Amino acid sequence: MSIGYACLTLGVPFTDMKKCLIKNADEVRLNQLIAANLCALERMVDYNLRNGIKLFRISSDIIPFASSPVNSIRWSEDYAFQLAEIGRKIRTGGMRVSMHPGQYTVLNSPNAQTVENAIRELDYHALFLDSLGLDASHKIILHLGGAYGDKSLAIKRFTERYQALDDRVKARLVIENDDKIYNIQEVLETGLDNRIPVVFDNLHHQANHGGDGGGEQNWIAECAKTWGRDDGRQKIHYSQSNPRKKVGAHSLSIDIDAFLHFYENLALPKPDIMLEVKDKNISAIKCVLCTAEKGEMGALEREWGRYKYLVLEHSQAIYNQIRILLKDKSAYPAVAFYRLVEEAMRIHIPVGGAVNAATHVWGYFKDCASQRQKADFLKYIDGYAKGIVPLFSLKHKLLSLALEHKQTYLLESYYFVKLYSDALTTVDRD
DNA sequence: TGACGTCAAGATCCG
DNA sequence: CGGATCTTGACGTCA
Numbered sequence: 414m415s416i417g418y419a420c421l422t423l424g425v426p427f428t429d430m431k432k433c434l435i436k437n438a439d440e441v442r443l444n445q446l447i448a449a450n451l452c453a454l455e456r457m458v459d460y461n462l463r464n465g466i467k468l469f470r471i472s473s474d475i476i477p478f479a480s481s482p483v484n485s486i487r488w489s490e491d492y493a494f495q496l497a498e499i500g501r502k503i504r505t506g507g508m509r510v511s512m513h514p515g516q517y518t519v520l521n522s523p524n525a526q527t528v529e530n531a532i533r534e535l536d537y538h539a540l541f542l543d544s545l546g547l548d549a550s551h552k553i554i555l556h557l558g559g560a561y562g563d564k565s566l567a568i569k570r571f572t573e574r575y576q577a578l579d580d581r582v583k584a585r586l587v588i589e590n591d592d593k594i595y596n597i598q599e600v601l602e603t604g605l606d607n608r609i610p611v612v613f614d615n616l617h618h619q620a621n622h623g624g625d626g627g628g629e630q631n632w633i634a635e636c637a638k639t640w641g642r643d644d645g646r647q648k649i650h651y652s653q654s655n656p657r658k659k660v661g662a663h664s665l666s667i668d669i670d671a672f673l674h675f676y677e678n679l680a681l682p683k684p685d686i687m688l689e690v691k692d693k694n695i696s697a698i699k700c701v702l703c704t705a706e707k708g709e710m711g712a713l714e715r716e717w718g719r720y721k722y723l724v725l726e727h728s729q730a731i732y733n734q735i736r737i738l739l740k741d742k743s744a745y746p747a748v749a750f751y752r753l754v755e756e757a758m759r760i761h762i763p764v765g766g767a768v769n770a771a772t773h774v775w776g777y778f779k780d781c782a783s784q785r786q787k788a789d790f791l792k793y794i795d796g797y798a799k800g801i802v803p804l805f806s807l808k809h810k811l812l813s814l815a816l817e818h819k820q821t822y823l824l825e826s827y828y829f830v831k832l833y834s835d836a837l838t839t840v841d842r843d
Numbered sequence: 844t845g846a847c848g849t850c851a852a853g854a855t856c857c858g
Numbered sequence: 859c860g861g862a863t864c865t866t867g868a869c870g871t872c873a
Contacts, residue, residue: 432868434866437853472850515849516869517868517870518869519869519871524870848869852865855863856863857862
């Protein structure tokens with residue numbers, strides 16, 4: 414059983430996917446982007462393996478405009494060496510990857526051009542995974558598509574077009590219930606009829622119920638039957654909703670107690686679990702460490718190193734509690750640790766806490782920073798305390814310093830993860 | 844015709 | 859000029 418995350422790796426430098434506008438997509442630009450994105454992918458794979466993350470979704474943006482005529486680069490040949498090397502790391506590390514074409518890849522459309530585009534897009538995804546040298550257990554996930562006023566006809570069109578796909582695509586394709594149109598019952602029927610493995614998505618299921626087939630654990634058990642010998646372990650998608658946003662929106666982070674409740678109810682053998690959550694790899698590590706059969710204290714201490722300034726700015730008291738919790742090196746209090754982290758994150762940042770944390774982080778630079786940088790920092794922290802400078806501007810200054818002075822420990826700190834700062838200022842209530 | 848979802852690029856503003 | 863902030867793009871379906 415593996416737990417993983419989708420597409421983006423937060424808090425790890427130089428893992429961003431680069432893209433461009435279609436009007437700027439000439440051969441030179443596209444080659445730059447492909448080369449940069451493959452480097453980024455390799456960094457993500459390295460990071461995942463360092464952190465025990467064995468499941469990962471590769472962004473469809475990895476090769477920009479791959480299925481469009483604007484991109485005529487023979488990337489699978491020109492970058493064969495890099496692709497093979499990344500694939501070798503994935504295989505030898507025991508990692509499983511997947512890809513998920515977006516909501517605009519619609520195989521069952523009545524529009525012939527849309528279908529042709531969808532087929533090209535699926536061919537691209539299969540070629541990418543083939544170029545990594547990975548077997549058919551590394552999947553491509555797709556939704557059934559639109560309803561067009563007649564679901565059974567639309568499913569029939571999906572089936573016909575599925576059957577006509579290239580064998581290399583068919584070997585990898587799996588289908589998933591969506592939150593609006595096709596519920597798990599309909600997807601499961603389609604999967605059984607066509608021998609296509611089915612991915613159960615719990616949040617889509619909440620939004621779009623199917624039939625009376627019992628609870629989500631029953632559906633997961635039914636979906637298990639669609640996974641054949643060459644398909645690898647069953648996969649599911651797990652996410653929690655963000656109560657501050659409209660229904661169906663993914664949560665900022667995974668609530669560990671709710672996750673463990675779900676996890677413990679899973680029948681054996683447990684499926685691979687792809688988390689769909691805003692804080693991506695950060696929640697993936699949380700769930701990996703909290704379900705580890707024999708946890709290593711070192712891994713927990715590395716996590717604490719990444720969380721500490723973030724926790725400190727929210728609550729000095731919880732910061733102190735975690736330090737005490739982690740003193741006993743013979744224990745492995747992963748769940749207790751994450752409960753405290755979550756509790757800290759629910760506390761609104763006090764000005765004093767933010768100043769305190771920023772001052773701690775500044776401590777890394779006080780010997781190496783120039784006079785100008787020092788004056789700059791003092792100006793920012795003073796401005797923040799007076800309410801003139803926003804907190805994220807102060808943090809941005811510190812992040813620039815960390816980059817310039819190559820403080821790799823700080824660069825991996827969750828203190829700088831923009832998502833957590835944004836969440837404090839963004840209110841999107843429905 | 845706009846909302847949907849997503850992220851970074853691109854555009855623009857500001858000091 | 860560099861940094862901060864706002865807008866656009868790329869896709870297809872559906873109300």
